[in-house]
Amino acid sequence: MLMEEIQKKGSLVFAVNGEKFELPCIDPSTTLLQFLRSDTCFKSPKLGCGEGGCGACVVLVSKYDPKLKKVEDFSVSSCLTLLCSLNACSITTSEGLGNTRDGFHSIHERFAGFHASQCGFCTPGMCMSFFSALVNAEKGNKPNPPPGFSKLTSSEAEMAIAGNLCRCTGYRPIADACKTFAADVDIEDLGFNSFWKKGDSKETKVSKLPPYDPTKNFSTYPEFLKSESATNLDSSRYPWYSPVSIEELQSLLNSNLTENGVSFKLVVGNTGTGYYKETQRYDHYVDLRYIPELSIVKRDQMSIEVGATVTISKLISFLKEESKVDSGSYGKLVSKKLAYHMEKIASPFVRNSASVGGNLVMAQKNGFPSDIATLFLGLSATVSLMTSHGLEKLTWEELLSRPPLDSRTVLLSVSIPFKKDQSSLQNRSKFLFETYRAAPRPHGNALAYVNAAFQSEVSLYHNSVLINNIQLAFGAYGTKHATRAKKVEEYLTGKVLNLHVLHEALKLVKLAVIPEDGTLHPEYRSSLAVSYVFEFLYPFTDVHSAISGGLLAGINDISVEEVSESSNDGCISQGRKQTLLSSAKQVVESSTEYYPVGEPLKKVGAAMQAAGEAVYVDDIPSPPNCLHGAFIYSTKPLAAVKGIQLKSNQLTDGVIDIITFKDIPSGGANVGAMTISEPEPLFAEDLVRCAGDRIAVVVADSQRSADVAARTALIDYDTANMDSPMLTAEQAVEKSSFIQIPPFLHPKEVGDFSKGMAEADHKILSAEIRLGSEYHFYMETQTALAIPDEDNCMVVYASSQNPEKAHHVIASCLGVPEHNIRVITRRVGGGFGGKSVRAMPVSTACALAAYKLRRPVRIYVNRNSDMIMTGGRHPMKVTYSVGFKSSGKITALHLDILINAGITEDMSPVLPLSVINSLKKYDWGALSFDVKLCKTNLTSKTTMRGPGDVQGSYIAEAIIEHVSSLLSMEVDSVRNENLHTFESLNLFYDNIVEAGEYTLPSIMDKLAVSSSFFQRSKVLEQFNQKNTWKKRGISRIPIVFEAMQRASPGKVSILQDGSIVVEVGGIELGQGLWTKVRQMTAYALGLIESSWAEDLVEKVRVIQADTLSVVQGGLTAGSTTSESSCEAIRLCCNVLVERLTPLKKQLQEKNGSVDWPTLIRQAQQQSVSLAANSYYVPEFGSRSYLNFGAAVSEVEIDVLTGETTILQSDIIYDCGQSLNPAVDMGQIEGAFVHGIGFFMHEEYLTNEDGLMVSNSTWTYKIPTIDTIPQNFNVHVLNSGHHKKRVLSSKNSGEPPLLLAASVHCATRAAIKAARKQLKLWDKLDASVSEFYLDVPAILPVVKTQCGLDYVEKFLETLLAQKSN
């Protein structure tokens, strides 16, 4: 067809990775991600959240401007981008950059070589976020970089991925891989990788990196698409309008398009749907981006005008340019501050399509907690609207106070007026402008607790600063929309600023900024507002220091050269950093004893994962007729379900069925999971027993229809005559509602508690610790695909850590023999324990639906439901009594531990043992306890990385902290005092450790030296004395972690060409199991001839777990599955070696030499069996062993906001003789950062019914690159030979998570310093050190412990000093 014809038709035409797509018709609400994943072979963009909050779906969009003949490239979240908005665009996904067939891109290879991909689910999105930054950096006019590098700076490289989440790696290796491209990087600063050898020169290192040549960057925009770029979609064929002028838009909105109940939606970037989920379908969309006036951003003498469709990224670029040109000091200042603030809104891939107008309309219409709304309010912006009556201009403030805009009103533009410039004020006064935001993540991808924008004009008056006028705007604090603190403004206007005035003003701020009922952390938010105003004005209360600090530069008679900003007061420094991460060191001690075991080989398939070709369950193409399911869950904790009603809606048109317990075939059972003793029902029958309980699965022809139907379903509950639900452990105790702990899982007490107490000089009685839950946040949510097969058989592809048990449960539910079921798991996009048991109901429900409907059914649980239904970590309440000597030596400890296990047994019975085992890391003298597993009406709590261990280890630290605070002793010395001796260790751990294996004391000493712990402790004290607003703390903690090995099967088959296929029971979850198994296979088969071992590595392929191919696969958990799978493989190889060695000898004798292919060929000919099976069962006496490690962390808290920055963490971890130190390093760093999430960030919130309510990426904040330690040093210690371990190795997956308590303890120390300051001011009635710091220590928690009125107390102290 001729190009002209297509243009005439106005078809939807675009390209993906150079391939042309032309769609004659489309549902306009289809997102790019839906299209890519269901209609193309490009599966690298993953669905991680569907909210714009994770980055797993990021792709590059390229647009061609035919007038300028330029291509614009930018990253977007494909889960929010509507396909129709991409007409004539080119899309590049990670597999488009490079792949297994055409060769990988250097980004993929460097990610792989720097060990930056574990489960791999986040990696393609990371790569695309980074690629977008790379492509754009090359277009800039910076000088050409040295060969092999790009024009990107290290800081830009880090910021490029700041909005992408990764739950596995801990980000450090990802940052390093990205920084290898940065022209300004010091190559010596880059971390451990598989390219370089020790001693390589800088030049050699650069030459060994997979080459990057920007001149060879492929074209992101194919030639054939250029001719399409001038055409808009034909609105007669697509329900998509693209008006090209305001007039056209006006007539469109006034036309009958919008009449007769026809629904339409104005749209720009569509990112708003990340927050406001759509549950209705619009008949038409009106795309505003083609109206030139709406996409203009310009400055004139009077103002900056921003068209409504200008994206936030474009506005930032414009403002950055503005801040460079001479637009007057006011314009410069405003531009700079706005750009700086806006860079913290969302993430690059959201800002690239999010429009300024869309943001403001969301704020105006829906009360969205916008930053831009506050910034523009603070700047007295005006807006232009097009209403049904015509055009209108008004102030943004006026518009905010109007009722929500109707759907026909269009925001056209915003104008930021310039104040009179400095020169026109004849240098008698000065404008100040500053913006603020404090959020769970410092660099974006998190809504602010409060944001603010302040401006003021001040002048000098009798040696003081006079406030001529002031404007204070606050937003996002739990208010319908941003507001001005008018009373404060009135009070301050015309006042000469002094401490008293400021103090009074702050009182008014507190009255002005009051969050609405139901807002989280209301007092914190009010106090944050106070902090901001204080920070803005305090520097001007002392005119001399304001002048010497340059704050009043520009006013007559003040001869300071540089105009500086109000924040630069020398005291309250904002400390803007160059790069997020300053340095990191990785030390590995590998061993060649079992070569290639022990080599830091890169992860199997890492480059393929980066390219997005690795296949996860949802990447398996849907078979014909495939249906999709979504869970309907209860929102009540205890109720009878009388009925389920689906809301009729266009989006739910495709619903086929609702599957409930009634659909379980006769002979089958209502069972969804099985663990230790009690089976768990698949669906609630008469009663729902917790909020999040499974009621049914809606099955529809698309995942979206199923999801919307489930989300909007109305459930008729009956709560009459119901007992009140038990939500807390205490309520369960009252009703004696417990889960039994089998005797073999009972932990053992030590010594005589009463005797120990009698020896004590001091006692703490009945102190309490409470710990909450945590969500796994694996990047791939729960998913399965069930395909019916002949003769009542079923194949289920499951993302599971326990396919064997899932298999058993599915067969029980369907009532078929187990040989009818086959569960296949290739890889899992992160599990962290959440797919051990909680994955079983998903696979089973899928199989049940497929069985009933005789069609394939897949379920990909959406993030919001997954968070509600999965359950997470066990909350606990601990009451302890402890006796201790004046020296700090503890003589006795008793604990009453109530573990909230939720509604079903799951793996909870193992918790008591793991809590107590890790708590035993100290010598408590005598240890007694009573642990109860409370059965409550919460979702079942389940295994999660370090289940029980992390709580036990933390409880131990909290007790040590408590003891030391009572004794006023250094915590570190109390820790030391109570570290085990070899003898006491064996007393507590049942003689598990052999002489020479107890490495902890030496690790603690070594760490003190390598981290300069004692020197830094002193420096830090001086820092704290000098600084009022920032306080630092440091902490060193040890861990002891008991690991348990389990039986595991293996199978090794050698094929005709000598390639080797390996099957193991263990599942590859990102923990590097396949890589270690591959190395073990090469080592063990290499025993035939050691020189073959290196080549054998490449011949090994570990394949998917298939429950009919290898039985008794067991559970992949507890960090030991890699080693037990390795051992199982070693046993198989031993058999093969035994069979092949005589033949090899014969051949060698005959031919002089023999190689592997010849040996295998001969073996085939001589009918030697080339497959072997094994089942490794650890010897009874060596099933458990202890892991040791220690960490030092130093943090800095901002007393004004409560924000904690981790300045440095140093870890030494004993890995035995690591099977692969690169993999173990990744596990250690990843687990530590995961632990930072638990201790510092992840707020798991439930409502009064126990329903999890922080169930989105908006409210649940796992660590991002900007929250990890700025200096991160990890030493993987090789502690030599352990004869009972698998090739002397130890595990690394979970224990390092416990070390992150060091960050929490350091934060506590920093808070102590702040409280000490209060004490010095005589403003603290309570004790300096006796306080309990909640987990997680989020900003409100830290600031609360420092004192929400710290600022006021500071001012009162100064005022009192002045009046004396």
Ligand SMILES: Cc1cc2nc3c(=O)[nH]c(=O)nc-3n(C[C@H](O)[C@H](O)[C@H](O)COP(=O)(O)OP(=O)(O)OC[C@H]3O[C@@H](n4cnc5c(N)ncnc54)[C@H](O)[C@@H]3O)c2cc1C
């Ligand atoms: C993950 C994520 C994080 C975010 N974090 C922040 C943050 O920290 N701070 C912050 O301030 N914002 C944040 N946002 C919000 C973001 O800025 C807005 O989603 C975005 O600016 C909306 O622009 P859009 O073009 O995508 O609007 P769309 O989604 O296209 O539209 C949003 C709404 O506005 C209407 N609309 C759009 N333009 C107009 C117009 N000109 N006239 C009338 N109606 C119109 C639409 O009909 C729709 O109802 C975040 C968003 C995401 C997805």
Ligand code: FES
């Ligand atoms: S899936 Fe799109 S950002 Fe998470």
Ligand code: FES
């Ligand atoms: S590798 Fe990043 S989420 Fe698994």
